Amino acid sequence: MASNSSNLLWLSSLRFLKKHPWHFALSILGVALGVAVVVSIDLSNSSAEKAFQLSTEAVTGKATHQIRGAGENLDESVYRDLRVESGFRNSAPVVEGYARVDGLNRTFQVLGVDPIAEEPFRDYASQRAGIELSEFINGENSGLVAASVAEEIQAEIGDTLQISVGGRGFQIRLIGIIEASDDRSQQALESILLVDVSTAQRLFDMQGELTRIDLILPENSESVQAEIKPLLPEGAEIIRSDSRTETVEQMTRAFEFNLQALSMLALLVGMFLIYNTMTFSVVQRRPLIGRLRALGVTKNEILFTVLKEALLIGALGTVIGIVAGIILAQGLVKLVTQSINDLYFVLSVQELSIGVFPLLKGIVLGIGATLIAAFWPAREASQAEVTTVLKRSSNESKITSRILPLAGYGILGGLAGVGILLIPNGGIAAGYSSLLFMIVGFALITPLFIVGMAKLFRPLLGAINGLIGKMSVRGVVTELSRTSVAIAALAVAIAATVGVGVMVDSFRTTVVSWLEAQLQADVYIQPPSSVTRQADATLELNLVQILKETEGVAEASTVRSVDVRTNYGTDNLVAIDQGAAAKDAFQLKESGPNFWQRYTQEDLVMVSEVYAYRNDVGLGDTLFIDTDAGNQPFVIQAINFDYASDIGTVTISRKIYNQFFDDDAVSGLALYAEEGVEVEALVEQLRERVSGMQEVFIRSNRGLREASIEIFDRTFTVTIVLRMLAILVAFMGVLSALMALQLERARELAVLRANGMTPGQLWNYVISQTGVMGVMAGILSVPLGILMAYILVYVINLRSFGWTLQFMITPEVLIQAVALAIIAALLAGIYPSKKMSEANPADALRNE
Amino acid sequence: MFGRSNNDQIIRMKENAHIQLNKLTKSYQEGTKSRSVLDDLELSVKEGEMIVLLGRSGSGKSTLLNLVSGIDKPDSGQVVIGGTNLAGMDENSRTLFRRKNIGFIFQSFNLISTLTALENVLLPLKLKGDSDASAEKKAQQFLDEVGLGDRGDSYPDRLSGGEQQRVAIARALAHEPMLILADEPTGNLDYETGKTILDILNKSVRENGRTIILATHDRDICEIADRVVELRGGKLEQVEPAEFAK
Structure with a gap:
């Protein structure tokens, strides 16, 4: 051209x-x-x-490598042996944990280090960065924060910071400012509180223990590793520093x-x-x-x-x-x-x-x-x-004659979608591709649905709104080439909101009913945790004892949650000491014979269905866990429903746990009230008993359920925001499609006005027609939305996380969808009606 | 119809013909039935000739013009324009042939509503590949010829029906096509305006030495024709001048 x-x-x-x-x-x-x-x-x-x-x-x-213990921690004697006895100088001890600094609404990573060993590892934490050794390791709790943090909390060197670790308060004297070499490091350091190893051990109640030992090993370090390994206790391992990063990245x-x-x-x-x-x-x-x-x-x-x-x-x-x-x-x-x-x-x-x-x-x-x-x-x-x-009429007749073939293609598209779903190990991408095929298939069947619905609506609208009612329905069919695309687009847009809505409802209903079964005790006690769904903090043992012995408490059980290394990576191991009540609390998807009789006697574990799905394990498979007694086999004898973690958990009897782990800590406590004792009164009594001790959450069954649901809702806020955005897109779509359609009909409307239709009748006609289209789109969005939800719940969610959810359709979501379509459609009719009823028909009738 | 007695004359005409339609057949499918619109139709047109094609509504006039312009393809037969058989060409080649060699005037003007009067006339020139300067000069000249030299900046919806058709005439002539096809050019206009349009069309076509086929149901228009043919039952019949007034 x-x-x-x-x-x-x-x-x-x-x-x-x-x-x-x-x-x-x-x-x-x-x-x-x-x-x-x-x-x-x-x-x-x-x-x-x-x-x-x-x-x-x-x-x-x-650091290129790390030495980590079997359980959560490592004895600090390992470091001493490594550095002093074996002269391995490129090593540094680290104690890590989380804390909240008063005055800042965010969690800090507390990094406990030895500045003398730090120089090859972290510039900002070494003596070279200007850390005053005498002040840093003087036996008091002292630390450093980034300059921006000091500015944010208006703290100066010498001031005291109030921090909270797992519900316990501490004071840290600010003895210096961490200087970053560049902006990038500055940003990274904004959430770090740098302290001495011994301070960190006090904060996290880890006397004599380290989180890890950092190492700098040369390339091809097998021989060096072979030298180090004999110095390590049973279960401890040398891992690449980046492998932990990978694990964490995989989680999200x-x-x-x-x-x-x-x-x-x-x-x-x-x-x-x-x-x-x-x-x-x-x-x-x-x-x-x-x-x-x-x-x-x-x-x-x-x-x-x-x-x-x-x-x-x-x-x-x-x-x-x-x-x-x-x-x-x-x-x-x-x-x-x-x-x-x-x-x-x-x-x-x-x-x-x-x-x-x-x-x-x-x-x-x-x-x-x-x-x-x-x-x-x-x-x-x-x-x-x-x-x-x-x-144009030829185009309309063309689409009319193509309704059935289009529907045929639509069915084929839908079947192709079903076919993709049936591909074994199809993954999440296949799930979404299948969804795409079904959506396109549905859109192709839409013209047939419209013609069918118009046949039903016409007499109905005729009875309600006379000739104008009939005309408005008829107009949708006579201009099918335009209306069908608009209605299909609207139905898809609104269906997306139904799909996501039903998915969230299904999830919520499942979690609520699961929580009801899971929470058998009357009162739950937990330390505040930096990660809401992970019990990384522990309860002080004397506090546990006091709570257990409180009057009105009939029975108690504890939970210990730790991260352990298994043959599938780093996993969350939960040790429970519930007796017979465990049988009621844990809903099993499948289990081996007499599981509940055997689980306190044998080396058995129960894994959550998410865990089983992610690692492709089942009943009878063996899980190797790095314990304080070495790498030990545990047979999976039950798979339980668990919606608390999308990474999966391994549950073990506390009795068996104690045999393999040198750990008496408690992450959570559940109490059963005696007959006739008011739970809320008991909660008050428990709170009084421990006031002034470690700060803990003492919640009734109902309180914890509400708190859990609140966390659930919070984690779904992003999804809900996305749904709101999809609703906005759909709303704009309805508005744009229908408004454009009506504006484009200016000439036809002018002809009607010229033939004696009053402005009021014109309003009625335009609004009736957009309303009919809105109703059609709303009705069509319901089955498509349910289909989308079905795939989201049973395919995509399952393939992403492995959860079994109850499919839950609440009428509110469906009513909301249809109402959205109708309201947007009616609004879409207002501007064209107004414009056309006010315009001079002669202008619209003029030839272009 | 061209009778058997005129065979010699037909052969002579074919030899000199600028436009030659040979045994054109076209039918449409209507449900299960096939309706024949053109049936072995023959026509020869000399260069510079003005042919008026008479016919009632639905007689197939527009179908015939669509075949001559290459918009549509015949079921069988030849459409030879300046030695090129359009029936043997693919769609794209026919389009390219049309943009260079054929000018169209429609009953409903069919101006491009988003272009001004001048731009409407410019369009075929630019499609043909004329440079900006020469195209604009020519377009302005043709607008002047149809008496709308001062309305070049107006959009079609600001022009009256007669003015729109004058722009359409300028547009059809501007790129100096071999053949102009006019489909009921006065059908949407009142008597006086229609007459003016015909005068302008007649004058412009004659002055520029163009060949034109003008389809109409209005026998009054026949006065300006060099030759009149009537489409009946899918075939063309020659109409003698004496019959014009009927």
Whole structure:
């Protein structure tokens, strides 16, 4: 095509867009919303990841390897032997834990180090960084924080910081400021409280113990490792420093992937809206395209012009979407971090890190999705015969004759989706691909559904609203080529909100009923924990004793939760000493014979279904756990339902645990009230008994259930926010599609006005028709939404985490969907009705 | 119909013909039935000739024009324009042939609503590949010819029906096509305006030495024709001047 003729075609396109500003703006908004959701989730995830990496780098320093104990800790004599006896100088002791600093609403990583050994490992923690040894290791609790933290809490050197560790308060004298070499390190150090090893041991009640020993080993260090190994106690191991990072990253992978997938769902909804917009824009221009074709414009020229338009919409939408995504991410990053803190590990994200990759991904997805969505309408525009594009009715008859074949393709698409689901070990990506096929399949069947529903609605609307009612339904069918795309897009958009809504409801219902069974005792006592769902802090033993002996307490049981190394990596091991009550508290998915009789007698463990799924283990399999008595085999004899952890837990009898671990600590205590004792009164009494001791949460059964559900709701806040965004996208979609449809009918409405329809009747007609379309989209969104929810619950959730959930459809979600469609549809009718009833019909009747 | 007695004349015409339609057949499927619109239709047109194609609504006039322009393809037969058989070409080649060699005037004007009057006239010139300067000069000249030199910046919806059709005439002539096809050019206009349009069309076509086929159901238009043919039952019949007034 000659470039100057393409300029004229492009000019014509631009003027068309300018002539339809609402339509143009709403298409851009559709792209922008989709891109914004994807970019914001990506930025939140990558910011969390980057913060994690930075803090890991800061804490790991230049260490290449670590020595870790079998249980949680390592005896400090190991370090002494290594450094003093064997002269292995490239080693440094570390005691790690979490604490909260008063005046700051975030958790700090406490790093206990020996500044003399630190120099090769962490610059900021060594003597070279200017740490005054005499003050640092003078036997008092003293420490250092980053300059920005000191500024934030307005503390100066010499001041005392109040900190809280697992509910116990401590005072730390600020003896210096950690100086970072660059901004990157500065950011990483903002959540670190640097103390001496012995101070850290006091804080975490780890006298004589270390968390780990850091090592710097040369490449090909097998021989050095072989020298070190004999010095280590039973169960202790040398691991690469980065292997722990990998483990932690793996934990959050499914969580982050699901967030990304949900954000992609928002983009998919956005794509349907773009498809709708572009199809509409093409259908609207069929006569114009016909004229151009008659004048000698080729099919390819039409195709490229329409695609170029899509590119413009995509580019503008992407730019706006990226800006909005960055703004949205400022809020979302807090929610994502909160969920990670509740579920996995402590993470503090001080600032959003805007990486190039999420932005590039946003650009590729925004423009790519727009071009893909626009390709078919553009192709259809270019392929149409000139003789038929000169009159629209032929197009309508064409789609009418294609309803059944389209439905056939739709069924095939749906079946292809089912086929993908049946692929063994299909993974999460296959789950989402299957969902995509089903959505497209459903959209193709939509015209048939519309024709069917119109047959039912017509007499009904006729009875309610007379001729106008009948006309409004009939109009939906006669303009099927436009209305079917709009209704399908709306149904998909609203169905996404139903799908996510039902998934969250199903999850919540399952967790609530599981909690009811799990929480058998009357009162629960826990230390405050830095990670809400992980009991990493312990209860002081004298406090446990006092609580157990309180009047009114009939029985007590304890829980100990530790991280151990197994042949599947680092796992959470929970030791329980519940007697017969355990049978009622733990709902078993499957178990070996007489499990409850055997579990306190034999080396058996129970694993959660998530654990079994993640590690592909079952009854009878053996789990090798690094214990204080060496690597020991334990046979899996039960699989239990557990919704507290998406990483999975291994449960063992405390009696058996004590045989293998030199650990008498207690992470949680459950008390049973005597007959006739008021639980709330008992809680009050218990609180009084331990006042002034370790700060602990003493909650009644109901209180803990409510607290647990609150945590559950908090971790799902991100999902709910995404659902709200999907609702917003859907709402904008309904509004844009229907408003554009009505605005485009200005001429037809003018003819009706010219024939004597009053402005009031016109309002009635337009609103009835948009309302009918809204009702149709709302009704269609229900089965599609339930189908989406089914796949999200039974396929994607299962493949991501391994949970079995009860499928729960609450009427509220469905009513909300239909109401959303209808309200948006009615609102969409207001502007065109107003415009057309106020306009002079003569203007609309003029020839173009 | 061209009778058997005119065989010699037909052979001579074919030899000199600028446009030659040979045994054109076109039918449409209507449900299970096939409806024949053109049946072994023959027509020869000399260069610079003005042909009026008469026919009632639904007689197949538009179908015939669509075949001549290459918008549509015949079921069988040849459409030879300036020695090129359009029936043997693919869609893309027909489109490229159309943009260079054929000008269209429609009953409903069919101006591009998003382009100004001047740009509408520019479009075929630019599609043909003319440079900006020469195209604009030519477009302005043709707008002047149809008496709308001062309305170049107006969009179609600001022009009256007669003005729109004048722009369409300028657009059809601007790129100097071999053939102009006019489909009921006065069908949407009142008598006086229609007459003015016809005068302008007649004058412009004659002055520029263009060949034109003008389809209409209005026998009054026949006055300006060099030759009148009528489409009946899928075939063309020659109409003698004496019959124009009927």
